[in-house]
Amino acid sequence: MKMTSNRPYxxxxxxxxxxxxxxxxYLA
Structure with a gap:
């Protein structure tokens, strides 16, 4: 899983x- 550290944050x-x-x- 190589993603930008900005996304998870x-x-x-x-x-x-x-x-x-x-x-x-609303999310769950």
Whole structure:
């Protein structure tokens, strides 16, 4: 899995943001 280190970081930050906004069901 050779991906840019920027992508996983963005995904993690986005997921964290969603969880903080209590919109987890939207993703899950």
């Amino acid at each position: 963005l995904i993690r930050a986005f997921y964290d943001w969603i969880v903080e906004n209590e919109c987890t069901p």
